[in-house]
Amino acid sequence: MKKLVLSMLLVMMAFTMNANTIANQLSINNDLLLEDNPVSCYEAADSAASALGYIYGLSYEQEYEVFAFLYDDCMANNP
Amino acid sequence: MKSIKIILIVLFLCQSIIYSQNQFHGKIIYKAIINNSKLDENINDKKNSADTKYLMNSLKTQDLEYVLTFNNNESLFIKENKLVNEGDKNIKIAEIIVGKGTYYYSLKTNELLRYHEFGGEPFIISLIAVEWKLSQEKKQIGKYECFKATAIKKIKNKTGEIINKSIIAWYTPEISLNLGPKEFNGLPGMILELDEGEVSFVASKIELNPNVVLTINKPTKGKKVTQGEFEDIVKRKTSNFSRN
Numbered sequence A: 001m002k003k004l005v006l007s008m009l010l011v012m013m014a015f016t017m018n019a020n021t022i023a024n025q026l027s028i029n030n031d032l033l034l035e036d037n038p039v040s041c042y043e044a045a046d047s048a049a050s051a052l053g054y055i056y057g058l059s060y061e062q063e064y065e066v067f068a069f070l071y072d073d074c075m076a077n078n079p
Numbered sequence B: 001m002k003s004i005k006i007i008l009i010v011l012f013l014c015q016s017i018i019y020s021q022n023q024f025h026g027k028i029i030y031k032a033i034i035n036n037s038k039l040d041e042n043i044n045d046k047k048n049s050a051d052t053k054y055l056m057n058s059l060k061t062q063d064l065e066y067v068l069t070f071n072n073n074e075s076l077f078i079k080e081n082k083l084v085n086e087g088d089k090n091i092k093i094a095e096i097i098v099g100k101g102t103y104y105y106s107l108k109t110n111e112l113l114r115y116h117e118f119g120g121e122p123f124i125i126s127l128i129a130v131e132w133k134l135s136q137e138k139k140q141i142g143k144y145e146c147f148k149a150t151a152i153k154k155i156k157n158k159t160g161e162i163i164n165k166s167i168i169a170w171y172t173p174e175i176s177l178n179l180g181p182k183e184f185n186g187l188p189g190m191i192l193e194l195d196e197g198e199v200s201f202v203a204s205k206i207e208l209n210p211n212v213v214l215t216i217n218k219p220t221k222g223k224k225v226t227q228g229e230f231e232d233i234v235k236r237k238t239s240n241f242s243r244n
Helices: A002-056 A062-079 B002-022 B039-043 B050-059 B088-099 B228-236
Strands: B027-032 B065-068 B074-078 B102-107 B111-119 B122-128 B133-141 B144-155 B162-173 B188-194 B198-208 B223-226
Touching: A002 A062, A002 B039, A002 B050, A062 B088, A062 B228, B027 B088, B027 B188, B039 B088, B050 B088, B065 B162, B111 B228, B122 B228, B133 B162, B144 B188, B223 B228
Parallel strands: B122 B223
Antiparallel strands: B027 B065, B027 B198, B065 B074, B074 B102, B102 B111, B111 B122, B133 B144, B144 B162, B162 B188, B188 B198
16 A cells, blocks of 8 residues: 555656656746747847838738748747 | 632631731740839948848849730739749848739739738739829830830738839730739730839740740639738738737
């Protein structure tokens, strides 16, 4: 019986640790995804798209496409 | 009796010649040119970052070609498939500025369509043709005498403001099909040069009645929408972008 309780506790501990590790990992990834790179990539892409949109009189759709392309390109090149 | 036969044959031949002269099929290659005047004014603007300036500078040299394939009933305007370096981001941005999509026009029904994929989803957008003002001004493009026509195209920008873009077209009645690049057609002749303000299309090669069969495939796969509906869909799909 003691063995059973002990093994259950061990399994629960393992689950908790695993969950914490995953949570930490997620939070790191979120920091990377939502704070550092994306803000600078977002701002850089948005600024360039706005400048081109103004100069060339781009439609909303075109300006978004320029933005999306530059943003993806920035994210791919700044992992 | 013999003379009647000869007259009939001559008449038939004349009719065939006249008919074949009025039948056009072929293709026109247009060079798309991104005009630099506004770019030069803005390239040294302190507001623009070094990256933006570099991007602007490299757009000047982009060389894009488009093909208008046509017959007496319909036309298709599409970007020429050239081998380009897939990693060349300037070409991709130049393509967006020039205008992405395939344009189809039916001379029989006046149906004007643009096929475009947005956010991975294909759309067939029905467009309304612009209203032209004809002028007597003329110039020579290659061996063709061309006349000037102007129009206004309305565009909604990121802030929701409507921009009136001045369009100038040079068309030749010598090719008597009212077709042209992108959604621009309806003039009494083929458009050989089109100025959309910041982007121009100039015919660089005209192939009339070649001995090859040219196929024109009307776009059929995609969600059918009007221009207004498409703009709403784009806005909905990009709500994060439009918040600024």
